[in-house]
Amino acid sequence: MDTLLQVLLDGTLNGMLYALVAVGLCIIWGVMDVINFAHGEYVMIAMYITYWLGFLANADPLLSMFAGGFFIFILGALTYRLIIKYTVGKPPLSALLATFGLAMLLKNLCLNRFTPNYRILSDTWLGDKTFQLGTLIVPVPQLVTALLALLVIGLIFYMIRTTRFGWAVQATAMDKEAAELMGINTEKIYILIFGIGGATVGIAGGVMPTYLAVHPEVGTMFGLIAFICVAMGGFGSIPGALMAALLVGIVEALAGYYIAPVFKYVAVFGLYLAVVLLRPKGIFGW
Amino acid sequence: MNQTAQTRKNLFWLALVGLLALLPAVPAVTANSFLMHVLILILLYAGMAQAWNIIGGYGGQTSFGHAVFFGIGAYGAGMAVVTYGLSPWPGVIIGMLAAAVVAVLISYPCFKLSGHYFAIATFAIVEIFNRVFLVWYWVGGALGLDYPIVEEGLKNLMWYDTKTGYYYCALFLFALIFGIVRLIESHRFGYYLRAVRAGQETAESLGVNSTAVKLGAMALSAALAALCGAFFVQYNLRVDPGMVMSLDMSMKFVLVTILGGAGTLAGPLLGAAVLVPLQEYTRALWGGLGGGVDLIIFGFLIIVIVVKQPAGITGIAREMARRFGRKPSAEKGGASLGAA
Numbered sequence: 001m002d003t004l005l006q007v008l009l010d011g012t013l014n015g016m017l018y019a020l021v022a023v024g025l026c027i028i029w030g031v032m033d034v035i036n037f038a039h040g041e042y043v044m045i046a047m048y049i050t051y052w053l054g055f056l057a058n059a060d061p062l063l064s065m066f067a068g069g070f071f072i073f074i075l076g077a078l079t080y081r082l083i084i085k086y087t088v089g090k091p092p093l094s095a096l097l098a099t100f101g102l103a104m105l106l107k108n109l110c111l112n113r114f115t116p117n118y119r120i121l122s123d124t125w126l127g128d129k130t131f132q133l134g135t136l137i138v139p140v141p142q143l144v145t146a147l148l149a150l151l152v153i154g155l156i157f158y159m160i161r162t163t164r165f166g167w168a169v170q171a172t173a174m175d176k177e178a179a180e181l182m183g184i185n186t187e188k189i190y191i192l193i194f195g196i197g198g199a200t201v202g203i204a205g206g207v208m209p210t211y212l213a214v215h216p217e218v219g220t221m222f223g224l225i226a227f228i229c230v231a232m233g234g235f236g237s238i239p240g241a242l243m244a245a246l247l248v249g250i251v252e253a254l255a256g257y258y259i260a261p262v263f264k265y266v267a268v269f270g271l272y273l274a275v276v277l278l279r280p281k282g283i284f285g286w
Numbered sequence: 287m288n289q290t291a292q293t294r295k296n297l298f299w300l301a302l303v304g305l306l307a308l309l310p311a312v313p314a315v316t317a318n319s320f321l322m323h324v325l326i327l328i329l330l331y332a333g334m335a336q337a338w339n340i341i342g343g344y345g346g347q348t349s350f351g352h353a354v355f356f357g358i359g360a361y362g363a364g365m366a367v368v369t370y371g372l373s374p375w376p377g378v379i380i381g382m383l384a385a386a387v388v389a390v391l392i393s394y395p396c397f398k399l400s401g402h403y404f405a406i407a408t409f410a411i412v413e414i415f416n417r418v419f420l421v422w423y424w425v426g427g428a429l430g431l432d433y434p435i436v437e438e439g440l441k442n443l444m445w446y447d448t449k450t451g452y453y454y455c456a457l458f459l460f461a462l463i464f465g466i467v468r469l470i471e472s473h474r475f476g477y478y479l480r481a482v483r484a485g486q487e488t489a490e491s492l493g494v495n496s497t498a499v500k501l502g503a504m505a506l507s508a509a510l511a512a513l514c515g516a517f518f519v520q521y522n523l524r525v526d527p528g529m530v531m532s533l534d535m536s537m538k539f540v541l542v543t544i545l546g547g548a549g550t551l552a553g554p555l556l557g558a559a560v561l562v563p564l565q566e567y568t569r570a571l572w573g574g575l576g577g578g579v580d581l582i583i584f585g586f587l588i589i590v591i592v593v594k595q596p597a598g599i600t601g602i603a604r605e606m607a608r609r610f611g612r613k614p615s616a617e618k619g620g621a622s623l624g625a626a
Binding site: 097101105108109111227260269270281282 | 348395396398399400402403405406407409410411413414417418420421533537540541544545578579581582584585586587588589592593594
């Protein structure tokens with residue numbers, strides 16, 4: 001029983017991290033109907049930023065995650081401006097293929113510059129700290145990440161739902177031409193959405209090196225899991241992505257502990273198939 | 287105008303057929319084994335892309351799961367040789383049948399999904415197969431299968447001294463798959479398939495059984511992808527899950543076809559003829575520097591090609607033909623793309 005609770009806790013905390021990675025992809029997908037294949041590579045680059053800031057300037061991940069967020073904001077906006085812009089309105093696959101090329105470029109650029117070695121940041125503020133809660137052991141870095149995820153997702157959700165900018169985003173997502181006729185600068189909305197989507201994943205990647213090793217391949221699996229979460233949650237639905245991410249985290253932890261670590265992703269991808277076969281547009285999709 | 291366009295089109299096909307007719311003579315002219323390697327890969331990738339084109343191009347179902355079928359074919363041949371010490375041929379047949387069966391089993395539920403949901407479902411299937419094959423002892427697990435050295439020749443589908451044997455095999459593979467797709471294109475089945483792509487409900491209202499058509503196309507596409515996989519493993523003499531059942535492999539099917547022009551007969555060949563030399567020459571030129579310089583450049587070129595011409599290389603070719611036809615001075619854009 002204790003073990004089960006511990007596994008569930010680990011799964012939930014991990015799921016929150018997945019949710020933070022997925023929410024950026026979710027708003028981009030929801031507004032522009034574009035799958036950004038380089039999403040996982042954004043995570044990887046933000047992790048490297050935190051790692052190098054920590055290694056060279058002794059900055060803690062909790063501080064350098066803002067640098068990661070800022071940098072990936074720029075990178076996201078540039079991705080839109082230089083690549084995605086030219087694929088909008090073309091066959092839906094072109095954006096995916098172009099960002100696949102981008103992912104390949106970024107991954108191998110990091111491989112080339114930073115070698116494929118695993119790098120771990122030591123002596124961070126949160127480090128390997130844990131505390132006991134009854135019989136449960138709660139890892140502090142994961143807990144802080146989960147709370148951060150909740151905060152960021154809440155902010156994004158609030159922004160989209162209640163601010164004037166958010167309404168403009170919703171209008172653009174619903175009908176681009178009509179939004180333009182109402183005086184909304186959809187081009188600016190697209191750039192900002194790509195930037196904000198990048199910033200959230202930059203924050204996620206920025207905080208991760210506290211407890212995860214950095215290497216050029218680290219982003220690929222995060223990217224895939226983000227696709228799964230967003231699709232499972234339903235087209236552009238933030239609560240859907242959050243719920244799906246929690247489900248993915250828990251299923252992953254359960255399968256990893258009770259079946260075999262190698263089968264945890266089999267369980268996760270199997271879960272996706274099961275969900276979309278029952279609800280072909282995802283949990284909250286229509 | 288129409289008349290000249292028709293003549294030009296005929297000339298284009300004549301030139302293409304002439305070029306293809308010259309292909310069997312290539313080994314007599316060159317003994318450069320790197321050039322042979324590039325040509326073999328072009329033929330193989332063109333075949334793979336054409337197999338994908340059946341369901342992905344003509345059928346309009348963007349499958350990212352073809353690495354699974356390719357892998358099943360590769361493992362079919364690999365296990366026949368390595369595990370059972372036979373000739374690869376029975377493995378090739380079994381692999382093709384198994385791939386077709388697996389394709390039908392996974393596609394039947396997945397065809398309910400649309401757009402990105404279908405694409406991500408096929409990603410998920412590749413990852414599941416990858417993990418299962420990694421730990422499956424019977425198929426060699428993560429270590430994969432390493433070929434023993436056996437007598438060379440067509441019986442064992444293996445050659446050591448020169449690549450000529452492989453070259454003719456790849457040429458046969460290419461011709462076979464292109465021939466099949468050419469037949470489908472003008473056959474009733476091809477019209478059904480394109481009708482389903484254009485509008486499933488409309489096609490159904492006219493009496494087309496869209497599920498059967500899509501499943502048939504998927505099974506055929508998977509079987510041909512498996513055949514390519516078998517050739518790939520015979521050429522590499524080794525197979526492991528990461529090599530054949532990975533997203534990167536799936537992306538190659540899609541990239542070559544889409545960049546060449548999906549749903550056209552010439553598209554896969556054009557895509558392969560541009561992408562494979564790009565991949566192989568960047569690898570040969572910069573791959574040795576250590577750490578992915580070739581893939582940085584390849585990734586960059588993919589972005590450029592997609593951004594510049596989403597209609598595929600067929601589109602670039604068409605545009606070039608138009609420019610050459612009207613004013614030869616304005617060839618700058620087309621020529622730089624052709625060189626890229």
